[in-house]
Amino acid sequence: MTQRTLMMNALRRRSPAPNGYRRNAFSDSGSESHYSAKRTTSTRRKRLELRGMKSGSGGTISLDDRDPKRKRLENGSEDFGENRATEMALSYTSSSDRSSENDVASSRDSEARDKSRSGVVKCPAQGSISLIGRRREMEDAVAVELGFLNKDSAGFDFYGVYDGHGGSCVAHACRDRLHRLLVEEMEEETTSLDWEKVMVGCFGKMDEEVNRSGRVLGAEGGSATVGSTAVVAVVGEEEVVVANCGDSRAVMSRGGVVVFISSDHKPDRPDELERIEGAGGRVINWNGNRVLGVLATSRSIGDHYLKPFVIPKPEVKVIKRNSTDEFLILATDGLWDVVSNEFACQVVKRCLEGRMKRKFQAFGNGGKLNKVVKESRAAEAAALLAELAMARGSNDNISVVVVELNHAGKCTV
Incomplete structure (x- = not known):
């Protein structure tokens, strides 16, 4: 018997049965509620097997998968074949827990007390959630800064994904710094605000700060290959300003009609393709169209190894508010890759009208996430969109912010 035959026989004996595979699944060492789900290749269905493990204030959702945004530059040793771990657990934290490095998901509900010049107290409601999804690492970040600036007796709220x-590290730096840089830019404007100038300057400063900050890049080996998309919204009494850099997206519902506020920056978008090639770069189809065959978005903050082809300049849109404005959705492509703008708005509209309730049964009835979202329909809508994206097979981190623009709730002053 030849050596090749012996090796093949040995491999067959060591191969697991197709229906019985099992690997060590991801677990979080923090104090948390944890529910897991296992999937077998025989049925190719997601059968949820609930089991409580610990009680506390946090958790994770983790399923192994590739980074759909960026082609791997190093030779990984991970097994991405059929026999991969598919551990799934719902996570939730309060906004006060955001500084924890173990936080991978959050659902927030806030009612900001803002007294307008007419003396009427407004209570804009918002909810946000951020899930690790089917990825090994959480690379999304969400920022909600209510009343982050008052200028000329007008107050503004800030939302960023x-x-x-x-x-x-770049996403975290943007979460912590971009709204502060925006305040600096706005305070420098002595006359009427030029929103495009302010936003472009803010994003440019953020990109420069990331580039020169050894603390930020040093957090992950000093690599210049780290970056982040950014979509932010500044909501005032008279206008909504959205700035987008990358393929995260913002949409608004106005009088039951979907308003497309941002346009995704994809390498094959005609104007972006022309810009990249004009700068001497190329768009290569490698598991999708990518800048130099690497990055699937044509604009971002960071990614300095791809300059000048990938730029941090945002596209800015200013929308004057009116009485028919209903809500605003900001989300990463973990949602938009599997849910259309129209359907997302339908889901949120029904949630805000109280016509759609979700008890997150797949992750445990009566869990703490229910308690987080039950007091805010906006938070419930954000959580439902994230769960819908998971159910539709999203392979990316999922972050969603829902802002009610016509919320008429009462505040206690």
């Missing part, structure tokens, strides 16, 4: 790639 950041989709990191190659690591999470």
